[in-house]
Amino acid sequence: MPEENNLDIITAPADTDLPDNTEKTETETTEKKKPDNTVKTETETTEKKKPKKKPKKKVIEVKNLGVRFNMTEQKVDSLKEYFIRLVRRKLKYKEFWALKDVSFTIRKGDRVGILGFNGAGKSTLLKVIAGVLKATEGSVTVKESVVPLLELGAGFDKDYTGAENIYLYGSMLGYKKDFIREKFDEIVEFSELGDFINVPVKNYSSGMRARLGFSIATIVDPQILILDEVLSVGDAKFKKKSAKKLKSMMKAGVTVLLVSHQSDQVRSICNKAIILDHGKLIASGKTDEICDQYEDLCANKG
Amino acid sequence: MLTAFKNFSKFRYLLYELIKKDIKLKYRSSILGVLWTLLEPLLTMIVLTVVFSGLLGKGDESFPVYILCGRLLYSFFSTGTKTALKSIRKNSSTIKKVYVPKYMYPLASTLSSYLIFLISLIVLVGVALYEKVTLTPAIFGAVFPLIIVFFLTLGVGLILSVLDVFFRDLEYLWTVILMLIMYTCAIFYKVESLSTITNEWIFKINPLYSLIVNFRNAIFGRGPDMYHLWYSLAFSAVVMLFGSFLFYKKQDKFILYI
CATH class of the missing domain: 3.40.50.300 (P-loop containing nucleotide triphosphate hydrolases)
Structure with a gap:
């Protein structure tokens, strides 16, 4: 052991x-x-x-x-x-x-x-x-x-599209702009949202929202x-x-x-x-x- | 102090994102979009001019410019404080889940209102040119009221955002207080032209009126009024200090109430 x-x-x-x-x-x-x-x-x-x-x-x-x-x-x-x-x-x-x-x-x-x-x-x-x-x-x-995955997508703005929320939520977690831009495609791909990324989050299902939240939060390799x-x-x-x-x-x-x-x-x-x-x-x-x-x-x- | 500064620089990008969000969403579903920043003050100016143009005697300075000066400063103060007031509660779901310096929310909402206000100053420039108001070097004096009004609004906004967490009534109360402030700002009349001034002191204690007086002075080529300059400066400094102190003291309790 x-x-x-x-x-x-x-x-x-x-x-x-x-x-x-x-x-x-x-x-x-x-x-x-x-x-x-x-x-x-x-x-x-x-x-x-x-x-x-x-x-x-x-x-x-x-x-x-x-x-x-x-x-x-x-x-x-x-x-x-x-x-x-x-x-x-x-x-x-x-x-x-x-x-x-x-x-x-x-x-x-x-x-x-x-x-x-x-x-x-x-x-x-x-x-x-x-x-x-x-x-x-x-x-x-x-x-x-610390990256808290308490309630995924808690920092989202419902009128914002998924893409915009990636930047917003990312900035709340303390990421830098360049970093988010660099990882943007990776986040979208991991979340499997496809074209829905340009739709306001208020129209997402709860699963979609959680997927996006998870993808953003885990992109950084938190400690x-x-x-x-x-x-x-x-x-x-x-x-x-x-x-x-x-x-x-x-x-x-x-x-x-x-x-x-x-x-x-x-x-x-x-x-x-x-x-x-x-x-x-x-x-x-x-x-x-x-x-x-x-x-x-x-x-x-x- | 140093850690606070470090923390701020870490979340600088968040501040930028929050401001961007405020401005983007404000005009998202309107056809004319950001153009409303210019149209709205222009249209209210026209309305006020049509209705109240009799209040200023002949030979006075341009009435539309006079109105616009007051109206622009007041509407910044009013929207700035109103959005700051709601900022903590509006972001309650985030505050409960993700750590972010909480002052970011009132700060961002005040800054985004300020940005819109600065853009709307274009209207003032346009109208002043149209009305053939001759600009003199005194125009640089406009910098003082423009800077002071920001800190006045931020300070008041911080206080309101804290109080609103504990007392929801404030939202309604504040609209009434704002009305009082508006009428004592002399936006569409002159204090001197009021036939019976029973309550002159009420103008003297309104810091926003002081700012408007000096803003007009600068636009119409007069030097700043020293009483109003110092009064507004002192008032804003006190409000700003008190607001920061109150916010700092109470911010850890927000989560228990929102």
Whole structure:
């Protein structure tokens, strides 16, 4: 079993001084060394190509992360109501921690599955890592460029044609103009939109929109890829194609964060996994152990 | 500060794309397209001239030019602030999903309105030539109101865009306030020619009126009015600083409300 497959996600708060040595950390020894069947073949091929290397860089560090939402018991969004409540001191909030004391470290090339039930804080976690949401407490350090595939095509303008949206969405992801122009044909080709590229996006089917979004977002070979249940994009043919594209990116050593309810999806893609429940990190480790644990949890709840 | 600057240069292209989008989509389904940038102020000028031409005495300076000066500055301020006000909510789906410096949205909408405004100045040049208004070196004084009005609009736009996230009522309230601002801009009359000026102070505190006064001064070959110049400059600077500060403080909360 390749050494790199070992785990270095650890449950904190004790992770402040994580040894840089990936090969042996304290937590690993406490974990059972289970064969890691599904991922193994995939990982081995990757590892063989690369020369023996130094400990991998930490790319994402989450420390004691907490995200709090103030839930107003009644939604106040008119000025008058606000002032009335302000004067009467009735602006009561109910605090709700979507995430609390979550800590882990992800190293370059890790493919981490985030499991959890609805409302466990999975999407909140991804949003914080993507930089869209600010942490209330704790910190998140992301060292490399992140491409979030949260909701494909979220940055599209519906009145714009597909071609124009390629430039617009590309610029939102921080690409340069020359780069987009260079890759334009490749994007169109991968999205299989053909002549529809000159039709306003409002006339697209949801599959077409998702295909275009996927093609733009993955053209850049991002260093960190965030997948929020987007693996079911388009029809069967495109699904296959996108899975192939993701595989090839993983081979190139991209760091992946995958959110899912389904443990089999995590098993087939990830080499590490964590479980979130009600905003807390309840388990982290190698995919198989965690997935087994998650399935037990599911069985118990069901 | 340095990181903010780096971040800006990373997303410079996005700013360009957003401005392009605003302008492209604005005229997309119209036949005359960008020509409307020129036609719209020209037509309103004609309407206002026909209706109000009695308000200026004989021998006064060209009435159409007088109207156009005020009208162009006001309509930039009005469309600029109105689009900036909606900019955050309009882009809510993107803000929730992709990280982009959020000030890009009000900035882009103000810049695109400003660009359209600058293009529409061609009408003013045309009408001034037609009306035989003699241009003097004082015309260079027009640069000040033209620059200051941008920062005034951006500053007000930033404040409004933040407030609108938390209070939706603002959109309606602002149209009413804009009406007040319009009538105190003296677009189609002269403050001095009002027979009974009971509320002269209301003109003095309207920074947009100050800008319009100095813009007209420059066009008609007079030097700038110092009170109005300093007042508009100071007002815009304060609004701009406050707007940036407010935006910076509140931007992380947007996502919870939109």
